[in-house]
Amino acid sequence: MLPTIAWQEDDIVMVDQRKLPAAEIYVTCKSVNDVAKAIKTMVIRGAPAIGVCAAMGLALGAARSKATGTKQFTTEFQRNCELLAATRPTAVNLFWAIERMKQAFSAGALAGESVAQLTARLRAAADRIHDDDVASCRAIGAYGAALVPEVANILTHCNAGALATAGYGTALGVIRGAVEAGRKVKVLADETRPFLQGARLTAWELVKDGIDTTVITDNMAGAMMRTGQVDLVVVGADRIAANGDTANKIGTYSVAVLAKEHGIPFYVAAPWSTIDLSTKDGDGIPIEERNAREVTHVGNTQLAPEGAHVRNPSFDVTPNKYVTAIITERGVFRPPFVESLAASEPAMAQSAVDN
Ligand code: MRU
Numbered sequence: 001m002l003p004t005i006a007w008q009e010d011d012i013v014m015v016d017q018r019k020l021p022a023a024e025i026y027v028t029c030k031s032v033n034d035v036a037k038a039i040k041t042m043v044i045r046g047a048p049a050i051g052v053c054a055a056m057g058l059a060l061g062a063a064r065s066k067a068t069g070t071k072q073f074t075t076e077f078q079r080n081c082e083l084l085a086a087t088r089p090t091a092v093n094l095f096w097a098i099e100r101m102k103q104a105f106s107a108g109a110l111a112g113e114s115v116a117q118l119t120a121r122l123r124a125a126a127d128r129i130h131d132d133d134v135a136s137c138r139a140i141g142a143y144g145a146a147l148v149p150e151v152a153n154i155l156t157h158c159n160a161g162a163l164a165t166a167g168y169g170t171a172l173g174v175i176r177g178a179v180e181a182g183r184k185v186k187v188l189a190d191e192t193r194p195f196l197q198g199a200r201l202t203a204w205e206l207v208k209d210g211i212d213t214t215v216i217t218d219n220m221a222g223a224m225m226r227t228g229q230v231d232l233v234v235v236g237a238d239r240i241a242a243n244g245d246t247a248n249k250i251g252t253y254s255v256a257v258l259a260k261e262h263g264i265p266f267y268v269a270a271p272w273s274t275i276d277l278s279t280k281d282g283d284g285i286p287i288e289e290r291n292a293r294e295v296t297h298v299g300n301t302q303l304a305p306e307g308a309h310v311r312n313p314s315f316d317v318t319p320n321k322y323v324t325a326i327i328t329e330r331g332v333f334r335p336p337f338v339e340s341l342a343a344s345e346p347a348m349a350q351s352a353v354d355n
Helices: 032-040 047-063 072-084 091-109 113-147 171-180 197-208 218-226 252-261 343-354
Strands: 007-010 012-015 026-029 151-156 186-188 214-215 234-236 240-242 244-249 266-269 317-318 325-328 330-331
Touching: 007 047, 007 151, 012 032, 026 032, 032 047, 032 072, 047 072, 047 091, 047 113, 072 113, 072 197, 091 113, 113 171, 113 266, 113 325, 113 330, 151 171, 151 218, 171 186, 171 197, 171 234, 171 266, 186 197, 197 214, 214 234, 218 252, 234 252, 244 252, 252 266, 252 317, 252 343
Parallel strands: 151 186, 151 234, 186 214, 234 266, 266 325
Antiparallel strands: 007 012, 012 026, 240 244, 244 317, 325 330
8 A cells, every 4th residue: 555645756646535445546646736636625634644745746846847947936836835825724734834845945046056956955855844744643652652541442533644644643643652552442433524534534544453443423422431431532633823722623622522521631642843833822723614515415415405504614623721731743742831832942943943
């Protein structure tokens, strides 16, 4: 099996996540327009994977450019950045990755590099973003494993797995890390209406890994908690504000409130690229509203009648008071997050200097 996203010669290949698990089909992107479409239509999804994909898309756009001079090449690069930035609004990793690519471009332009040199530089930057993401997930898995008891029933929502990252996963990274550390883990996967990332993708990944997985409908989580069948919750994130308020797949907030009511730890696992210190709190996080058809239909089967109004906010915000800890590649952050996350800022400033 190919990884979530990979180069194939100068094309980008990714598994079509809309089709899993019924079919394992691979989509080939040959242009930056193909990449933007793949992100928008959720061929590829999950905050870190979206960021990695956008970075690779910018490298692809550069490689395919017919520009003969740096002026035209720069204009095209800027246009490609705008195109990709307009695909999905909530996952901050998208904007983080585009920013990293812009920094790489600027460094090359400042050094007076040619179109060919800039193209090579963008490819190297995209590859680094890809590889760093896998390394971050592995570190998240190791930090998170330490929080998992010897025997644990773990509930997760949506898919924050290998498919949602460049590999290994964030929330599923914690689960994989715990299993690798010898914990006896059973997973409850919320199906995650309306796109069914839990039932389709999380279950697919975990079953492939031989991890005991039970799919439940979203409205079963409360009953599972009340009857003692959940020891901890771990989810991913699309954007974490400076105060720890966390945007993640719609339904995460309900799970977090239920967890608090039942005294169950609620962990958020995410790479540092998901942390947005420039957004003060959850009210500042844009929430994507997706097509009504995702709610009214399953495949070609219509569930809701014509004429009914439909809402489809794709994400919700979990206020920081429900979050027990945030697990990142830099370690485990505890409340008050506004202080603990900011304390890691000097390291971020340093890594910006290093790049
Ligand atoms: O709409 P999606 O499938 O892109 O939403 C994905 C999620 O909400 C994930 O939990 C989040 O992006 C973290 S993925 C490591």
